[in-house]
Amino acid sequence: DARVTQTPRHKVTEMGQEVTMRCQPILGHNTVFWYRQTMMQGLELLAYFRNRAPLDDSGMPKDRFSAEMPDATLATLKIQPSEPRDSAVYFCASANRDSPHRTQYFGPGTRLTVL
Amino acid sequence: QKEVEQDPGPLSVPEGAIVSLNCTYSNSAFQYFMWYRQYSRKGPELLMYTYSSGNKEDGRFTAQVDKSSKYISLFIRDSQPSDSATYLCAMSASNYQLIWGAGTKLIIKP
Numbered sequence: 001d002a003r004v005t006q007t008p009r010h011k012v013t014e015m016g017q018e019v020t021m022r023c024q025p026i027l028g029h030n031t032v033f034w035y036r037q038t039m040m041q042g043l044e045l046l047a048y049f050r051n052r053a054p055l056d057d058s059g060m061p062k063d064r065f066s067a068e069m070p071d072a073t074l075a076t077l078k079i080q081p082s083e084p085r086d087s088a089v090y091f092c093a094s095a096n097r098d099s100p101h102r103t104q105y106f107g108p109g110t111r112l113t114v115l
Numbered sequence: 116q117k118e119v120e121q122d123p124g125p126l127s128v129p130e131g132a133i134v135s136l137n138c139t140y141s142n143s144a145f146q147y148f149m150w151y152r153q154y155s156r157k158g159p160e161l162l163m164y165t166y167s168s169g170n171k172e173d174g175r176f177t178a179q180v181d182k183s184s185k186y187i188s189l190f191i192r193d194s195q196p197s198d199s200a201t202y203l204c205a206m207s208a209s210n211y212q213l214i215w216g217a218g219t220k221l222i223i224k225p
Contacts, residue, residue: 104213
């Protein structure tokens with residue numbers, strides 16, 4: 001059963017601390033997306049990668065957020081320093097660039113609370 | 116104005132009713148249209164996918180795309196309490212970046 005996995009599922013931290021979220025895309029998928037979801041803003045695209053190269057990170061606050069894909073099985077999203085306004089659910093999604101579809105498959109999310 | 120407009124609801128209907136969920140969009144370049152379902156505290160899951168105009172049916176679900184009106188719909192027949200969720204529409208032009216609606220919260224009352 002192929003699925004996207006994310007760790008941790010929940011994270012509570014204090015303002016100013018570094019937060020690292022990890023994602024394992026579906027095996028064979030070569031496009032990975034990071035989203036943030038809040039009640040107010042809905043789903044916001046933060047960044048996405050194709051074949052591990054960043055294609056677009058315009059949705060990400062550059063001064064505190066960074067996204068990387070060190071290998072094909074791992075994507076990371078870091079926040080340093082974290083702020084209370086970063087509290088949200090962060091989703092990773094993956095897609096197969098070689099498929100004629102544009103469908104994305106989502107992980108279960110990391111629920112982040114910054115106190 | 117957002118590229119994709121979707122009424123956030125909530126939409127409350129009795130069990131067994133036909134549900135109609137809709138999105139409008141402004142970008143005529145959109146060709147790929149999707150509906151995702153999101154249960155509380157879960158990630159969105161793909162429900163239906165259509166390319167260009169027309170209808171697609173899958174069990175109790177029917178997706179319709181009217182490109183001339185820039186309007187897409189999702190119909191749910193014989194609605195069940197388990198269909199209670201938030202339904203998000205998403206669409207794309209030629210790249211792989213999806214543009215999302217805000218999501219409609221659907222409540223099916225037993």
